[in-house]
Amino acid sequence: MSESQNLGLNPNVSVDCVVFGFDKAGLKVLLIERDNPDNTEGKNYQLPGDLIRNDEDLDEAANRVLKELTNIDNLFLQQFAAFGNPLRVKRENDLEWLRSIRKDPDARVVTIGYYALIKPEDFAPSASSFARKAEWVRYEDVPELAFDHNLILESGLASLKQKMRSEPVGFELLPAKFTLRQLQNLYETVMGVEIDKRNFRRKVQGMKFLVALDEKQKGVAHKPAQLYRFSNNNYKDSFSATFDFA
Amino acid sequence: MSESQNLGLNPNVSVDCVVFGFDKAGLKVLLIERDNPDNTEGKNYQLPGDLIRNDEDLDEAANRVLKELTNIDNLFLQQFAAFGNPLRVKRENDLEWLRSIRKDPDARVVTIGYYALIKPEDFAPSASSFARKAEWVRYEDVPELAFDHNLILESGLASLKQKMRSEPVGFELLPAKFTLRQLQNLYETVMGVEIDKRNFRRKVQGMKFLVALDEKQKGVAHKPAQLYRFSNNNYKDSFSATFDFA
Numbered sequence: 276m277s278e279s280q281n282l283g284l285n286p287n288v289s290v291d292c293v294v295f296g297f298d299k300a301g302l303k304v305l306l307i308e309r310d311n312p313d314n315t316e317g318k319n320y321q322l323p324g325d326l327i328r329n330d331e332d333l334d335e336a337a338n339r340v341l342k343e344l345t346n347i348d349n350l351f352l353q354q355f356a357a358f359g360n361p362l363r364v365k366r367e368n369d370l371e372w373l374r375s376i377r378k379d380p381d382a383r384v385v386t387i388g389y390y391a392l393i394k395p396e397d398f399a400p401s402a403s404s405f406a407r408k409a410e411w412v413r414y415e416d417v418p419e420l421a422f423d424h425n426l427i428l429e430s431g432l433a434s435l436k437q438k439m440r441s442e443p444v445g446f447e448l449l450p451a452k453f454t455l456r457q458l459q460n461l462y463e464t465v466m467g468v469e470i471d472k473r474n475f476r477r478k479v480q481g482m483k484f485l486v487a488l489d490e491k492q493k494g495v496a497h498k499p500a501q502l503y504r505f506s507n508n509n510y511k512d513s514f515s516a517t518f519d520f521a
Numbered sequence: 522m523s524e525s526q527n528l529g530l531n532p533n534v535s536v537d538c539v540v541f542g543f544d545k546a547g548l549k550v551l552l553i554e555r556d557n558p559d560n561t562e563g564k565n566y567q568l569p570g571d572l573i574r575n576d577e578d579l580d581e582a583a584n585r586v587l588k589e590l591t592n593i594d595n596l597f598l599q600q601f602a603a604f605g606n607p608l609r610v611k612r613e614n615d616l617e618w619l620r621s622i623r624k625d626p627d628a629r630v631v632t633i634g635y636y637a638l639i640k641p642e643d644f645a646p647s648a649s650s651f652a653r654k655a656e657w658v659r660y661e662d663v664p665e666l667a668f669d670h671n672l673i674l675e676s677g678l679a680s681l682k683q684k685m686r687s688e689p690v691g692f693e694l695l696p697a698k699f700t701l702r703q704l705q706n707l708y709e710t711v712m713g714v715e716i717d718k719r720n721f722r723r724k725v726q727g728m729k730f731l732v733a734l735d736e737k738q739k740g741v742a743h744k745p746a747q748l749y750r751f752s753n754n755n756y757k758d759s760f761s762a763t764f765d766f767a
Contacts, residue, residue, distance in 0.1 A: 287533035288605070288631045329629045333605035357603045357633045359534070359579035383575045385534045385631070387603045441687050 284326040286382040290337040291324030291424065292352060293388060293431030295414075295465075296395030297448050302414040302464050303395055304428060307344050307406035309421070311372045319372075321421035322428065323406070324386060326377075337389040345400040345409040352389040355434040356427075359385040363423045372421075376405060390431040392465075394448055436466055443484065446505040452488060454500040455479060484510035530572040532628040536583040537570030537670065538598060539634060539677030541660075541711075542641030543694050548660040548710050549641055550674060553590050553652035555667070557618050565618075567667035568674065569652070570632060572623075583635040591646040591655040598635040601680040602673075605631040609669045618667075622651060636677040638711075640694055682712055689730065692751040698734060700746040701725060730756035 294305035306320050323344040327336040333354065342348045364373065364384050373380035400409035412418075414432075419425065438444050445461050459475050479485055486506045492499035540551035552566050569590040573582040579600065588594045610619065610630050619626035646655035658664075660678075665671065684690050691707050705721050725731055732752045738745035
């Protein structure tokens with residue numbers, strides 16, 4: 276086995292990418308529809324993912340697979356968890372498809388999950404390889420996915436939320452100068468909660484990494500709002516999480 | 522391949538356990554020495570780890586492997602990362618040992634890392650399977666380990682520290698009633714930093730989940746210190762990390 280295996284894809288390890296997009300329309304997820312002519316009964320949507328090659332690192336595999344299936348490249352993909360339920364690729368609908376595409380469709384596959392958060396407008400996916408569609412789907416509209424991909428998606432979102440609670444994630448999705456309303460909208464959308472405006476503004480007051488600019492919005496119909504910027508220097512100086520005693 | 526593979530160990534996926542111990546002597550790590558009579562030139566210490574079985578979940582595998590090698594059972598092992606450098610099991614010293622023990626010693630192996638933090642006094646390891654020793658080693662004294670296990674150890678420690686900064690990890694390693702000195706010692710030891718006593722006490726004042734008891738130490742030679750307990754209820758009410766706007 277090892278000789279042939281060394282040259283190609285590893286039958287037992289895959290990567291799956293949960294690429295989140297945030298824009299005015301809300302939170303989106305990048306999905307592919309797999310090319311599966313014999314099976315048109317749904318459950319053909321999935322996360323972009325595939326087996327790793329025996330000569331590549333996991334991070335490298337995640338980037339390659341995403342590019343092969345969606346033509347999206349050069350993302351910072353963050354590894355977040357491994358998924359290894361022994362039955363995760365054993366659903367009949369999935370096996371049927373695997374038999375049409377893989378050498379060893381019955382092999383046990385452990386998959387490593389990666390996530391990224393990007394601006395969908397900067398990355399237009401186009402399908403290739405075994406994907407016949409690659410598209411942004413609103414998070415609320417995500418259908419039942421192949422394999423355990425709904426679980427992987429939820430786990431990726433939980434990891435993103437966790438990171439967002441403790442690190443300044445997502446500021447790069449806002450304009451360089453943003454309003455507190457825009458910031459609140461970003462947090463509400465990704466965290467999936469409504470935040471009381473007063474509470475939000477009170478907390479923001481204590482955050483030295485949010486710098487109020489001597490500048491207001493222009494060309495808006497409503498009363499122009501104060502603009503802010505994110506200061507990475509102030510962030511580095513001020514950071515202290517709940518249990519950070521030092 | 523799939524038939525025989527389904528019955529036994531998966532050649533391409535393993536788990537490795539980073540079990541940390543904390544006690545008065547400091548931070549320790551549970552290591553095994555592998556049974557390798559032909560190779561006595563060092564690098565025979567490693568983390569407890571082995572290939573997964575094709576019929577078991579990853580968490581299950583981590584617990585089984587730890588028990589098989591060290592006879593330590595029933596830990597809460599937390600998955601923290603997957604390691605997949607294509608060359609991670611290709612060092613000559615390691616290959617030699619793999620050839621003596623594995624069916625397919627040249628196979629690419631991706632490993633899933635797990636960690637736990639426990640009281641070493643509650644868990645006395647004893648070696649079995651391919652381990653000829655299983656023992657607690659002071660973190661400062663950890664030698665060069667087999668494979669990429671030094672990397673996995675450091676990564677596991679980084680994950681533990683990260684968790685400790687945002688969640689009440691480790692209180693179960695202290696007595697139910699503890700002094701601030703004991704708490705500071707726990708944080709200093711795991712985080713690997715010295716904390717200014719005044720800063721520490723000032724921060725502690727704001728933490729409602731630390732409840733001062735109407736009780737002091739007994740039977741100590743020095744001036745008895747105030748005792749505290751951890752309140753999980755207060756913790757749940759009060760928790761808010763830096764970016765927790767809600």
